[in-house]
Amino acid sequence: MMNRRQLLATMASTTLLATAREGFAQGAPTFRIAALNPITGSGAAYGAGMQKMILAAVEEVNAAGGAGGRKIEVVAEDTQSQPQAGVLAAKKLIEIDKVQGLIGIWSSGVALATIPLANDANILFMCTSGAPEITNPQVNSKGLVYRFNTTGDGYGRAFAEACAREGFKRPATMAFNNASGIGIVDGFRKAWEKNGGKVVEAVVYEPNQPSYRSELQKVLAAKPDVIVTGSYLPDTTIILREWFQTGDTQKWMLPGQAANPDLIKAIGPEASEGLFVVNSISNEMSTAYAKFDAAYRKAMNQPGTSNIYAAMAWDMVIVLALAMEAAGPNANVAAINAKIREIANPPGKQVSSFAEGKEALKAGKVNYDGASSAVDFNQAGDVLPDFDLSVISKGVITRKNIIKI
Amino acid sequence: MTAYAELMIGGLMSGLVVGLAALAITLVFGIARFANAATGDTMTAGAYVALSVSGATGSVIVGGLVGALAGAAIGVVVYFLIFRKLAGRSSVANLLASIGVAFIIRAIVGVIFEHQQQVFQLPLVRPWRILDIRVQPSDLNLAIVAVLTLATVFLILYATPVGRRMRAVADDPGLARISGISPTRVMIALWALAGSVSAVAGVMYGIKTVVTPEMGWDMLLPAFAAAILGGIGHPVGAICAGILLGTIQEMATPFVGFTYKLAISFVVLLIVLLVRPSGLFGRNEGAR
Incomplete structure (x- = not known):
């Protein structure tokens, strides 16, 4: 239930958003971007935090005098975590608001549906989605797409490594039927079979079912010792509740997007006991992360570790702003895009915030070390974060070890 | 064999939830004609009310009953504010208005309860x-x-007497x-009944799965x-069709896999409508 303080905070931030638009629209030249986040739907646990961190990072940039002589202005829309709603929102943002970049797109389904719109408009696209296709040369044909998260392949490799470390022999997989869910389990299967292993059963399931019992029954019939999932929070909640009620006792290995404190709250400490969680992790030792964490605690009243996507959203704004600064006054999107790898990747002076980077850019090259990862883009536009393997015990998620792939 | 029996039980449970929702749809269709x-x-909305009340009182039964009352209240309020004014308009106008009502209810639920998923805190056994x-x-309880x-x-x-009317x-x-027979009084009874049946379906669905603002819309x-398979406007048909679709869908999974199980229920719907255009229980009386 929303309490009075949260309601006030929501109202205040909405007002702030509105005034920010008005205020900047009249004054100096601005660069308008869209915060296109999953405020509702299956990404709801992350979307509000992502949007708030985009606003907070933009506030930092503007407080430091803007980027390339321009202030950044944000228009926010909700994707509802669904491709249809995402496309409608993206169309509105591009055609009516005339934004120059779509920032903070979360689910792969939404990303794959909205990238063509961004490409047609020749604007930047920064997402946190996992589907491998997002950055392949056909989809990312203009090089305007950046992924601040691991790919499904990377995730799958981390899962395979975690399964090997825990000594599992008979993994099965369950995947939510979308590009991201299938991307994870495909990546897992490839990595696992490369090391000579075998996946004993693989099930792909449809969203929004009143029950997943038949799916579970099929997977459990193969007698796996662990089930690896490419799943989200609501479906994982239902599946695990039903699994516990079947009385089976094999292990689970879940992606971080599905296994968070909300999951434990929903299924209880007994059913969540011993669940393994593989997650890409933020760049937790970095200075940028400390800045993000402080902003996140202030905005959301929760630690920054609870929302890795918010850290990515934060980095998106800083990377964009540094590229704008490096490209100089009134640079167009193409010129800004050309600078993104230059300011994010080595070589250059390592910087952790926009203000620091702006200062260092006067002297030479910079290399932004982000809150979510080192933010070094490869040719395709992907970064490679680290992962961790955690285990849930007595209702608490505890990190076991860090996986570097 | 046991595998099939378990699939059937699973399908039966899903079917009951779908069937109850279909019953609410068919009740309104039979009388208000949209x-x-x-x-x-x-x-x-019923699921959220039940969730809050059961959280406050510790009893899911009390929560469910209050949820059903809330559903009835929503039905009656919606009737007085919207559908009474639209009485006599085309069914398309009413349908569009009901989509608008759906959006409004969902938005209000989202503002009050936020968008994070919630669950009924029942012990897992x-x-x-x-x-x-x-x-x-x-399952037995449900x-x-x-x-x-x-x-x-x-x-x-x-x-x-009111049912007869x-x-x-x-x-x-x-x-x-x-x-x-006073149409207004019949309508109030109808909307209260349909609303509370919807709410009970929502509570059951919420107990089986998770409670989110989108859950009901996804069930539509x-x-x-x-409702169509059962013969629209036919209460018994709606329930039977819900159970039929639920069980067929689950029992077909060993043969067609899980991604196509939804398609199976629509194939069944197609075949039935080809053979019996008025649905399983519907009477042949042309345009209804």
Whole structure:
């Protein structure tokens, strides 16, 4: 239930958003971007935090005098975590608001549906989605797409490594039927079979079912010792509740997007006991992360570790702003895009915030070390974060070890 | 064999939820003559009310009852504010209005309860083994709730004066009116009944799965399918069709896999409509 303080905070931030638009629209030249986040739907646990961190990072940039002589202005829309709603929102943002970049797109389904719109408009696209296709040369044909998260392949490799470390022999997989869910389990299967292993059963399931019992029954019939999932929070909640009620006792290995404190709250400490969680992790030792964490605690009243996507959203704004600064006054999107790898990747002076980077850019090259990862883009536009393997015990998620792939 | 039995139980449970939602749709269709797209979101609202009340009182039964009352209240309020004014307009106008009502209910639910998923805090229990078939105690409870709800609805429809009037209006509104039946009172009873059935379906769905603002809307398509399959406007048909679709869908999974199980229920719908255009229980009376 929303309490009075949260309601006030929501109202205040909405007002702030509105005034920010008005205020900047009249004054100096601005660069308008869209915060296109999953405020509702299956990404709801992350979307509000992502949007708030985009606003907070933009506030930092503007407080430091803007980027390339321009202030950044944000228009926010909700994707509802669904491709249809995402496309409608993206169309509105591009055609009516005339934004120059779509920032903070979360689910792969939404990303794959909205990238063509961004490409047609020749604007930047920064997402946190996992589907491998997002950055392949056909989809990312203009090089305007950046992924601040691991790919499904990377995730799958981390899962395979975690399964090997825990000594599992008979993994099965369950995947939510979308590009991201299938991307994870495909990546897992490839990595696992490369090391000579075998996946004993693989099930792909449809969203929004009143029950997943038949799916579970099929997977459990193969007698796996662990089930690896490419799943989200609501479906994982239902599946695990039903699994516990079947009385089976094999292990689970879940992606971080599905296994968070909300999951434990929903299924209880007994059913969540011993669940393994593989997650890409933020760049937790970095200075940028400390800045993000402080902003996140202030905005959301929760630690920054609870929302890795918010850290990515934060980095998106800083990377964009540094590229704008490096490209100089009134640079167009193409010129800004050309600078993104230059300011994010080595070589250059390592910087952790926009203000620091702006200062260092006067002297030479910079290399932004982000809150979510080192933010070094490869040719395709992907970064490679680290992962961790955690285990849930007595209702608490505890990190076991860090996986570097 | 046990695998099939378990699939059937799973399908039966899904089917009961879908069937209850279809019953709410079909009740409104039979009397007000339009497909009420707000049924799904009335389910959601009922589930949230039940969740809050059961959280406060510690009793899911009390929560469910208050949820059902809230569903009835929503139905009546929506009738007075919207559908009473639209009486006599085309069914398309009413359908569009009901989609708008659905959006409004969902937005209000989202503002009050936020968008994070919530669950009914019920203890998870291990299943009983009956003839080596896993039977879950919670399923049994839900089935009892569904049967009680159905019994109540059919008692109201077939054994009370207001139910008789409702059926009279469904049969022939003009004849009912000149026989001295007040349409407004029938409508209030209808919307209260449909609203509370929706809410019970929502509570059951919420107990089985998770409670989110979108849950009811997502159920709308299967519920419409069941209402049509059962012969739209036919209460028994809606329930039977819901159960039929649910079980067929689950029992087909060993053959067609899981991604196509939804398609299976629509194939069944297609075939039935080809053979019997008025649905399983519908009467052949042309345009209804």
